[in-house]
Amino acid sequence: MSAHNTAAPYYFVPGPSRWPLLAGIALLVTMAGASAWVNDVSWGMPVNMVGLAGIIAVLYFWFGDAIKESEGGLYSQRIDYSFRWSMAWFIVSEVMFFGAFFGALFYVRVISMPWLGDIDHKFIWPDFAAHWGGASPAGMVDEFRTMGPFPIPTINTALLLTSGVTLTIAHHALRAGHRALTAIWLFATVLLGATFMGFQAYEYIHAYNDLNLKLTSGIYGSTFFMLTGFHGFHVTMGAIMLSVVLYRVLKGHFTPDNHFAFEGAAWYWHFVDVVWLGLYVVIYWL
Template sequence: MSGQNQQVPYYFVPNPSRHPLTASLGLLVMMGSLAAWLNGASWAPLTFAAGLLFLFWVLYHWFGDAIFESEVGQYGKRVDKSYRWSMSWFIFSEVMFFLAFFGALFYARHFATDTFANLENKLLWPDFAAVWPNNGPADLVAQFRSMTPWPLPTINTALLLTSGVTLTVSHHALRDNHRRKAIIWLAATVLLGLIFLFCQGYEYFHAYHELNLRLTSGAYGSTFFLLTGFHGFHVTLGALMLFVVMIRLIRGHFTADHHFAFEGAAWYWHFVDVVWLGLYVVVYWL
């Protein structure tokens, strides 16, 4: 926010924008195409991709407008505060999102499994044992092996923890006005995130082809892939956010005192780290 030293309004009110409408149209095309895709429509993947690309195009221009408004000095302390509250509530909504999946895993392990194995259900499923993971009481799920914490999940944990350290070093460098150091350490953070995603992709390949573990592998398979898959999606978003921040750093957009875009992306990345630690313990170890 290099324009912060200029005169700013009491509270900046943006001009009417087309972006909310165009973003809604892109989402409408995506969701409609997704529904058709799930019902076997051959044209749906193409329209879904078109809607996704259109949405990215809209977001590119939308965020570009926000960056321009910041750089010309239209954002004051009140706008900065509103951004901080908005990012805080957004991360809170993400916490609730992941808690829902952790709750589903907890219910499947400690309630549903025990219920299927109690005395009332012994006549229906006499061979079912209350162990986790399992193939279900009717044994309808193909045999699979569960994922172990070594080596890839542990390596990924080390990668994300290290990325949190490099991001913190970059932030402190920016606050000390060492721009070049901040760029280098931020680039290292993005690189560690990309390596994490590569390792997770290899882990999925291993799960499908060597463990026969799939999304259809009962409650274990569905919760495993939903938790790790959505986390990987959030890592992708976080890495993209940090990459954009890095480009802005290179262009000289931030100062030591005004760099909320960096801070907001850093909050999000640390949130992703914390979620992974919980996921690593609950999914891979317990």
């Protein structure tokens, strides 16, 4: 959202839009293709790719309309409040999303695994070993090694923490009216995020090839890849959001006093940073 014009006294209500319908169709196609793909149906992957392309196209044009409305002076302060509340509740939903995965991890490690490994259950599963990682209970899982905090996870932690600093500097530069500095520090933030993703891709290759750690490596492998994978996906989405904001900064959008698109993307990025700190401690150290 821009604020070149924020004095509109009304609450802007957009006219009928085709984008919600097209978004629903694209999501339906995407999920149909994904369902077929995981069941080894030949047309599953191309249909899934078509659906994903449709979602990207819908988001591009839908957000483009919102940007045009904002730059055209149609949004008032009431709209700004609506955007802020919407973004805040979206981040709350993301907290619940990751909270579910952290909760599953806690339940497995602290409750169910010790319970299944106690003396009473030895009569039912005599070969079960109550070890969090690395073991192969009853030969059901191929032997693997767990992922430690050095060096890549620690490097990635430094990268994300640094990106939070560069993003804050960019925000202060925008508030001070220094557009060039805003663009430079925002670009540095995106670059740090991209570097983080590069290291994570290398970490996954290392896990598969050198540690034999896979998604099928028991509960350790599934929780490791689900938590770090979804976090990596969120980092990618955050980097895309910040890239769009950077493009808008270069186009001359935003003012020092009104730039919620920047702030909303920054909220999301800082949330991703905080989630990573939890992952870094729980996944790699404990």
